Amino acid sequence: MSGEARPLLEAVGVSKRYRVGNHLLARFNKVVHAVEKVSLAVQEGETLGLVGESGCGKSTLGRCLTRLYEVSDGHILFEGTDITVLGARALRALRTRMQMVFQDPAASLNPRRRVGELIAEPLIVHRRGTRAEIAARVRALLREVGLLAEHAERFPHEFSGGQQQRIGIARALALAPRLIVADEPVSALDASVQAQIVNLFMDLQERLGLTYVFIAHDLSVVRQVSTRVAVMYLGAIVEIGPTDEVLSAPSHPYTQALISAVPVPDPAAPNRRRIILEGDVPSPIDPPPGCPFHPRCGYATERCRSERPVLSEHGRGWDVACHFPLNGS
């Protein structure tokens, strides 16, 4: 990476494994390799897009980054401090500087509490001022996300999906965090509302100097918001680099296939050489040996089947995990 300033957030060799199954002896349960030795860095003020399909581990990684899940291996550094070893008190302090926004706004807002209470809660828990000060801040936050101050008196179910997501964002902003990890924040919304929320994210970033890790499966949305993008497959990052370069000239065959699979809203577009991948997105329970993508890769060779490629430098600030990257390096 361009090693100028210290990155705001850094993941070093992060892995997360789960056991699934009901065997009496836990040892015999299957292991899900949700995240497999992921390393990445996010500079302050930028947006790292994390993109991939089901089972790729992006949501799990997102939760590990905010320590909502404990990692199985590796370290995560936020502002230079290793957050994987923090005790409870320090962890609470951490939470004020790093927040999450979730996919399903209806599910992440307590339906029995008024909106104002939901947004005020982080402020109350961390004792950020008197009641009057907190109330004023809640009103300011609502305005910041495009809602009205009087909305504080209503309940979540009285709002549309897009508005509920705005409430979730307001709550995340309450403690003025430096970093927000957004896990599929617009996937559950209607198309026209998605655009509004995407705009909101970008506006807030400009106004408040936020840094984002933006997790999504929709490449178009990721392209719009991200300065850099990381493509994940079966728990590993297969390509990471500047958004425009990665998406216009992908080096990893999976990135290429992913891009070509997105339907283009233009019937007049020349009939693209569509790469239709065979088979399904595999399950992270039994990852294949060698390169995780080789069973579906059109360019797979013997080496791909036996030797697992490591993320290596492909260009400036651009890494690919492939033995035969598409654009040569």
Added chain:
Amino acid sequence: MSGDRPGSIEAGPILEVRDLAVSFRTERGLVRAVDGVSLTLGEREILSIVGESGSGKTLTVLAVMGLIRDPNAIVEGSIRFRGRELVGLPDGEMRRVRGGAIAMIFQNPMTALTPVYAIGRQIAEQVRAHRPLSRRAAARRAIELIEAVGIPNPAGAAQRFPHELSGGMRQRAVIAMALSCDPALLLADEPTTALDVTVQAQILDLVRKLRADFGSSVILITHNMGVVAEIADRVAVMYAGRIVERAETAALFREPRHPYTLGLLGSIPPLEGARPRRLPAIPGTPPSPFAIPEGCPFGPRCRWREAACAVRPELVAEGGHETACILTKEARAAARAQSLAVTAGAA
């Protein structure tokens, strides 16, 4: 309508919907969720209905299937399938059509199949509901269908339970089941929305292939304009229970006329080309059926609203391209230019 397309069969339309209205009796009074929708569908034609929540697109299609079971629902208007009126048909007769000549697939493949029966058996069940086949013959047909939709190892797959299959495979199984009785009309409600994009590409490919092989007409509901561009012959855009624009796909994308369509197309972040600094998003949210504005339902959110919009505009055709908007041709061109200008404000 269908005669305009090159290579079309000059047959009568397979489906003719006229002034379809679906209302619900609620505590707050009568609510119109579908408000006067008319459409026709020719043979082997793929019509896409585009809309967001509250547009009435799902209810329209459920009405065709006769699957609106709410005792407080009132379905009015005419739905003619191959000349036969479906509205008001007794359920016993409708059941013969449902799953037979008209089949439907739903949005979420993960929960669409009964978890306790193998997929082969579920497909065979539909076959036997409409054809006098023996169990063995139906099972054989199920395996044929499973193969036709591209599921590997068809005989083995027929014994699998839904939870043993991935989302993409389940959706294929659902499609196989829907096609089991060679339906003339296939209704698909957001069939790819819940799937990964690479799997979505496979399913869309499959639908195209099946249209060619099986000859069914398809109504495909989606909110993804990319999917529409890829697969639809014609598009109908719905808003607040009404159709606000309808045209052949190429025409709609080349020259979108209704401000809502303009807005929808504009709010898609482009995957190629210049990146807009801000997406031209339509302000506000789609209205709930309880609170549909007077006059043009899109009025409150429309940039080009005028006094005349206080009167609900009718769907007017201009050379095969219908729009429910009072904007003149020149005003429309200006509106389009405005939209594009915003989009072109590159990153």
Added chain:
Amino acid sequence: MLFVLVGISATVFLIFFATPGADPAARIAGRNATPETVAAVRKEFGLDKPLPVQYAMMMDHLLVTQDLTSFVNRGEKIVPEIVEAAPVTLSLVLGAAVIWVVFGVVVGLVAAAFKDTLIDRGLMVGSLIGVSMPVFWLGEVVNLLTQSRLHGTFFFAWVPALGYVPLRQSPLGWFAALVLPWITLAVLYIGIYGRVLRANLIEALNEDYIRTARAKGLSDWQVLTRHALRCSLISFVTMFGLDFGALVGGGALLTEVVFGLQGVGALTYRALEDLDLPMIMATVIYASFFVVVSNAAVDILYAAIDPRVRER
């Protein structure tokens, strides 16, 4: 399972000795026994040994040598008594179970199919009544009507006297003697099972796969019985397993006593009244065994009903 049985029996043992007035030596010795007699009895029965030893001895007599004798009725051997009582309980419970499963399913299905109509409401009210009637009260009322008040009438003239008729002796008599106890016992359970099944069915009917089933062109009844029912059986089966196991183990004691059936339940009842530890111990272990076995059986049955459970 062994663990559970050992644990239960030890607990019973301890509870017994903590119960006031349960000094077995005094009971065995009889009233007005002199302290010397009581001491002698204590020694003879090993009741002066430490508790764990007594426990071990009792278990030995019960399970190994099978010559455990009652504290209360001297010379009465426990194990043969239980063996004789078991078929009675089994007959009662099996018959009742068949009735309550069949009718419970019917009630649940019909109520769900006619949801919110008079039929549904009527069935639910009836179920509630069935659940609310204490079985001993219902039993006594049935007896009152069939044995005395209306015995002379055509309806109930066939009702035999209270008590069990072994199957081998007279199948018809066996049946006649058990019909009313079956129905009485089943009434309570039909109520519970009907209500639970109805709730589960209504929930299942909102699922996506039901919508698909309807879209296939199946009739409402087919959708209900083929798709919704199969997916709603889990609760039903769980409850059934537990209830059946408990009843076979002697849980129907009130019914047995009211109808004069000398089953394991009646034995338990007597033992508790008399504070006869060996009998109590024996019946408790017998009951626990069946509860544990039925739990295991239910787990196996799950896998048969719901394939999602099969892959561990």
